[in-house]
Amino acid sequence: MRKLAAGNWKMNGLASQLDEVAALAAAHPDPACDVLICPPATLVDRLARKIVLLDSTILIGGQDCHPKPSGAHTGDISAAMLRDAGATHVIVGHSERRADHAETDAQVRAKAEAAVSQGLVAIVCIGETEAERDAGRTLDVVRGQLAGSVPAGAAPETIVVAYEPVWAIGTGRTPTPAEIAEVHADLRARLVQRFGPGASGIRLLYGGSVKPSNAAEIFALPHVDGALVGGASLKADDFGAIVAALSAA
Ligand code: PEP
Numbered sequence: 001m002r003k004l005a006a007g008n009w010k011m012n013g014l015a016s017q018l019d020e021v022a023a024l025a026a027a028h029p030d031p032a033c034d035v036l037i038c039p040p041a042t043l044v045d046r047l048a049r050k051i052v053l054l055d056s057t058i059l060i061g062g063q064d065c066h067p068k069p070s071g072a073h074t075g076d077i078s079a080a081m082l083r084d085a086g087a088t089h090v091i092v093g094h095s096e097r098r099a100d101h102a103e104t105d106a107q108v109r110a111k112a113e114a115a116v117s118q119g120l121v122a123i124v125c126i127g128e129t130e131a132e133r134d135a136g137r138t139l140d141v142v143r144g145q146l147a148g149s150v151p152a153g154a155a156p157e158t159i160v161v162a163y164e165p166v167w168a169i170g171t172g173r174t175p176t177p178a179e180i181a182e183v184h185a186d187l188r189a190r191l192v193q194r195f196g197p198g199a200s201g202i203r204l205l206y207g208g209s210v211k212p213s214n215a216a217e218i219f220a221l222p223h224v225d226g227a228l229v230g231g232a233s234l235k236a237d238d239f240g241a242i243v244a245a246l247s248a249a
């Protein structure tokens with residue numbers, strides 16, 4: 001399986017931020033893993049044009065999409081629009097959207113279905129809060145989110161699952177390697193149980209304070225097929241070091 005280093009720029013980046021992509025492409029012209037950047041929607045088209053100019057293999061993704069293909073939904077963006085702008089992937093159900101916009105598992109699943117129907121790979125995010133982990137409910141929570149958010153017929157070409165403990169995002173804190181391994185093994189077992197042996201090829205990303213200093217240790221864990229990276233994806237040096245660690249894993 002080809003692993004995936006995905007960068008989520010969140011609500012960061014004006015046009016000048018694309019210089020970081022040029023630096024990343026120059027430093028890592030032929031990585032041994034897929035490299036994806038999910039800029040804010042305003043930059044998807046410009047990034048797509050830049051990637052062509054750079055003759056780079058870097059992939060482009062959106063950070064969210066509406067479940068409907070078009071209509072009266074001011075401010076929203078459809079999967080078809082992302083695809084039209086040059087995206088091949090889209091993040092759905094990021095914990096910041098679940099929290100800020102009260103997105104439910106059913107809505108996340110509908111977004112993932114919309115993405116797949118438009119030919120995009122949906123990166124479905126799940127993860128427990130700190131209170132849920134402290135209460136010993138981590139596996140219950142992520143199993144529920146996995147069952148509710150991942151659409152029927154999920155396959156390696158259409159769905160990526162990102163395990164992102166909410167309390168690890170942007171905090172500099174991470175679960176222990178054993179804790180990450182426990183969740184990823186459980187998610188893998190659930191996916192195979194639901195979708196059959198082919199689901200062993202669905203990529204499981206870890207996300208939450210991945211940085212150059214901890215990347216190699218996390219990527220060495222079983223069933224960790226890459227990372228969803230927030231803060232450290234904004235700088236070419238940091239993201240490049242993570243790409244290098246994943247390429248070497
Ligand atoms: C994220 O936003 O998905 C994320 C993992 O952020 P960070 O790497 O900054 O913790």
